[in-house]
Amino acid sequence: MCAIGDTENAVVTNGQVHFYFLQDGSLRSGKLIKVHKQSSGMAYFAGNLYVATMPNLVKYSIDGKQDKLLYKDTEAGGQVTISRCAISREGQFIYVTGLDCPGLLVLDIFGNKLTFVKHLDMVSPRGLHVAPGGQVFLCGTGSSIVLQLDREHNKLVKVADGNDGLWSPQCVVLLNGKSLMIIGQEATNSILVLRVS
Incomplete structure (x- = not known):
């Protein structure tokens, strides 16, 4: 969509x-x-x-x-x-x-x-999002991580993982004007909301 x-x-x-x-x-x-x-x-x-x-x-x-x-x-x-x-x-x-x-x-x-x-930890990428501020996020159902692409397009940096309650993420969105990341999780049929800095 x-x-x-x-x-x-x-x-x-x-x-x-x-x-x-x-x-x-x-x-x-x-x-x-x-x-x-x-x-x-x-x-x-x-x-x-x-x-x-x-x-x-x-x-x-x-x-x-x-x-x-x-x-x-x-x-x-x-x-x-x-x-x-x-x-x-x-x-x-x-x-x-x-x-x-x-x-x-x-x-x-x-x-x-x-x-x-x-990124060696990325498995089965499904969620890909460009936020209103230009940040690029990637997540995968086979891994419990959300990655952010650095501005130079040189590396993917982990911004959320299993320690944040993340499990099998399918989609990720950063809300406009907010510091809230919304992550849809396939395995649990739940939505995780994280505050990011």
């Missing part, structure tokens, strides 16, 4: 992107566009959808026309290395990860590989 604007969201599932609008306090269904069947994650920036399609990252126009294959993982060998993506607030970087990826791939907005930042 990704936000398109203040009142519009898009959800990718089964080769389709469904658009929803918030209207009069209710969620209303909007248009639907077709994308690759194996699409599992997406991000929106400047009128375009960036869709993770295992092992590709594809750019679509908002009306569903495939614009460009931005990146293909030619070394995936059947592994899921591209299933989540996020874009930096200024649109300079695209962050990509997948269930079989032990870290975070950083691309420029044109799909050129800039770096791959690995």
